[in-house]
Amino acid sequence: MLMRTFRYIDLFCGCGGFSKGFSDAGFKGELAIDCWEDAVETYRDNFPNHKTIIADLSELDIEKEMKNFNLNKDTIDVVIGGPPCQGFSLSGKRDIDDPRNKLYKSFVNAVFQIKPKVFVMENVPGLVKLFKGVVWERIIKEFEELGYNISWRILSAEQFGVPQTRKRVFIVGVNRDFFGNDNFFEFPKGEHGEKKDVVTTKDAISDLDFLPDDVIGDNCILYRKPAETAFQRKMRKNSDKLFNHVITLHTEKTKGIISLVPDGGNYKNLPEELRNTRKVNIAWTRMNSNLPSFTIDTGHNHHFHYSENRVPTVRESARIQSFPDTFHFKGGKTSQLKQVGNAVPPMLAEQIALEIKKFIERKEQDV
Numbered sequence: 001m002l003m004r005t006f007r008y009i010d011l012f013c014g015c016g017g018f019s020k021g022f023s024d025a026g027f028k029g030e031l032a033i034d035c036w037e038d039a040v041e042t043y044r045d046n047f048p049n050h051k052t053i054i055a056d057l058s059e060l061d062i063e064k065e066m067k068n069f070n071l072n073k074d075t076i077d078v079v080i081g082g083p084p085c086q087g088f089s090l091s092g093k094r095d096i097d098d099p100r101n102k103l104y105k106s107f108v109n110a111v112f113q114i115k116p117k118v119f120v121m122e123n124v125p126g127l128v129k130l131f132k133g134v135v136w137e138r139i140i141k142e143f144e145e146l147g148y149n150i151s152w153r154i155l156s157a158e159q160f161g162v163p164q165t166r167k168r169v170f171i172v173g174v175n176r177d178f179f180g181n182d183n184f185f186e187f188p189k190g191e192h193g194e195k196k197d198v199v200t201t202k203d204a205i206s207d208l209d210f211l212p213d214d215v216i217g218d219n220c221i222l223y224r225k226p227a228e229t230a231f232q233r234k235m236r237k238n239s240d241k242l243f244n245h246v247i248t249l250h251t252e253k254t255k256g257i258i259s260l261v262p263d264g265g266n267y268k269n270l271p272e273e274l275r276n277t278r279k280v281n282i283a284w285t286r287m288n289s290n291l292p293s294f295t296i297d298t299g300h301n302h303h304f305h306y307s308e309n310r311v312p313t314v315r316e317s318a319r320i321q322s323f324p325d326t327f328h329f330k331g332g333k334t335s336q337l338k339q340v341g342n343a344v345p346p347m348l349a350e351q352i353a354l355e356i357k358k359f360i361e362r363k364e365q366d367v
Helices: 017-024 037-046 062-068 104-114 126-145 201-208 230-236 252-259 314-320 333-342 346-366
Strands: 006-011 027-034 051-054 078-081 118-123 148-156 167-175 220-222 241-243
Touching (some): 006 017, 006 104, 017 027, 017 078, 017 346, 027 037, 037 051, 062 104, 078 104, 104 118, 104 126, 126 148, 126 167, 167 346, 201 230, 201 314
Parallel strands (some): 006 078, 027 051, 078 118
Antiparallel strands (some): 118 167
């Protein structure tokens, strides 16, 4: 008996965190689109068999592009994507007219054109309540009017084995033409959390902390410490070298300030005269080795390694996002850190993908 092939398209694909999770769940990626060249270069390197387009989705006729690639939209089971979220972020200016708040429209339009069985859209939790929920209600209504039953939930990555307390909202729509009016997607339940062991920052990256803070290192080096945890062994599977493990060199003054912050500490642990040296409340924050990492930033150099006097390397950040060591990042280091920080954690995406696969399979078995 031939196994059913589940196919997806990734919009606003970035470097491919969402796609990595869906691919690991057995889905076949047919097309990925993003306007960020560095991220698409990374995507192409890691998914060489996927078709890719570097373009602004809002200016693209996706049906035409699919025809150019000889892709039949009727074969697409799932459309996934995370429209850029800066306009919705609590750290942004919170302007309802921010042009970035309208990028979701491109995603909505793509769903309208392709009419997949299921779509998954990811964004920051602030989207739900920002502007008193006006944008959120608008998004839900537009998807419902396209013929989709909508389920949504704010998921925290550490509950799915990711060593990071990263909260994101996921919207899943199921096509009423295929599933009927009464079927709604049920999100996976995380197996980790307060009642079960979480993967800590140290669990994730302690085998990578062999580089001194005054040596940059090379982009490709050999492992120098053995894997110490199940998570590290999982991340190192099929990898014999370390890529993207390059140190950021800080000034002696900066390293001196970092050294005053204990494991899990922050600017409050600094002497009074040093606390305001950076006008950001997340500045001078060290990871806590005994907890999952806080949400990693996108290369702003405010968060530091739990024991080393430096920011995490791209590879350490990628581990915290649950990218395996076989996943390599392209572009400059600043770009790489941004790619990692903006991605959907692959291990979380995989759990969503597995539930979607089971959801579709149940319907097809009933037909």
